Amino acid sequence: xxxxxxxxxxxCLMAAAHAAEPVKIGFLVKQAEExxxxxxxxxxxxxxxxxxxxxxxxxxxxxxxxxxxIDNLAAQKAQGFVICAPDVKLGTAVERAxxxxxxxVISVDDRLVDGSGKPIASIPHMGISGYxxxxxxxxxIAAEIKARKWNMAEVxxxxxxxxxLPTAKERTMGAVDALKAAGFPVANIVDAPQSKTDTESxxxxxxxxxxxxARFKHWVAVGLNDEAVLGAVRAAEGRGFKADNMVGVGIGxxxxxxxxxxxxxxxxxxxxVMISAREHGYQTSVNMYNWITGKGVPPAxxxxxxxLMTRANQADVRKQMGQ
Numbered sequence: 001x002x003x004x005x006x007x008x009x010x011x012c013l014m015a016a017a018h019a020a021e022p023v024k025i026g027f028l029v030k031q032a033e034e035x036x037x038x039x040x041x042x043x044x045x046x047x048x049x050x051x052x053x054x055x056x057x058x059x060x061x062x063x064x065x066x067x068x069x070i071d072n073l074a075a076q077k078a079q080g081f082v083i084c085a086p087d088v089k090l091g092t093a094v095e096r097a098x099x100x101x102x103x104x105v106i107s108v109d110d111r112l113v114d115g116s117g118k119p120i121a122s123i124p125h126m127g128i129s130g131y132x133x134x135x136x137x138x139x140x141i142a143a144e145i146k147a148r149k150w151n152m153a154e155v156x157x158x159x160x161x162x163x164x165l166p167t168a169k170e171r172t173m174g175a176v177d178a179l180k181a182a183g184f185p186v187a188n189i190v191d192a193p194q195s196k197t198d199t200e201s202x203x204x205x206x207x208x209x210x211x212x213x214a215r216f217k218h219w220v221a222v223g224l225n226d227e228a229v230l231g232a233v234r235a236a237e238g239r240g241f242k243a244d245n246m247v248g249v250g251i252g253x254x255x256x257x258x259x260x261x262x263x264x265x266x267x268x269x270x271x272x273v274m275i276s277a278r279e280h281g282y283q284t285s286v287n288m289y290n291w292i293t294g295k296g297v298p299p300a301x302x303x304x305x306x307x308l309m310t311r312a313n314q315a316d317v318r319k320q321m322g323q
Contacts, residue, residue: 026081032059043281080104134174156216160223202231226250
């Protein structure tokens, strides 16, 4: 009887000790230097402060560092992590690493897929409807072309492409389809493949496209994010296309767009479809915390929306988006 009571008491103590363990959550992003991910981290830190959990931020630019980061989190006794992986096709590897280390995982921004390219249903996800966001970009550009009374036959469109990432292709093809629907000539759309998703790679890609297509009087540009469109705008500026002859609309609305839209004089960066870094950083972290502490399982999938932000309406858009 005494042994039974002692054993029961021991189990209770172990359970209490386990319950008292501080919550630690990892937040892994593929390009830590990009403003979007910096903002996600900033809002995740806000969630950590409010909820009282420890946050571990790690950049994972490739698969090897990603697996090492997950194992490192396990060694730190983290109970879960939020991740934007360097390659969505690493989804199975992420799932296995999480299961091996007994950690929960939520994907953010880019949906993780298995070997056959299907979304991994066991991993909750918060992302963006890439195609719908892209359509907003294209519709915004088409409206501005009309407002400027440009002859579409004289306008070239640079699609800064990163098609190996499904989200990137969805966004840019959504923009292209919206332009086509507005009567934009298909022959005037130029693909400019970038090697990475940063401004420098976009600049180099757009520069080649501009060189090969010198016949156009005006240019517009679309891309995966603000950085891609900024690269195209900078390349166009180098060839004499200023704000009067260039319309670039990015996606994100983070600091890169804010800096551009608040310059003293307008540039070819006309606007950005703003998406909420706060929701992606703060809410995913809160969802993970609630999951770990037994307060609720995250939704299987949440797709956030965007709003077109320009120099004229940015204050109102930021207010509406909670920024």
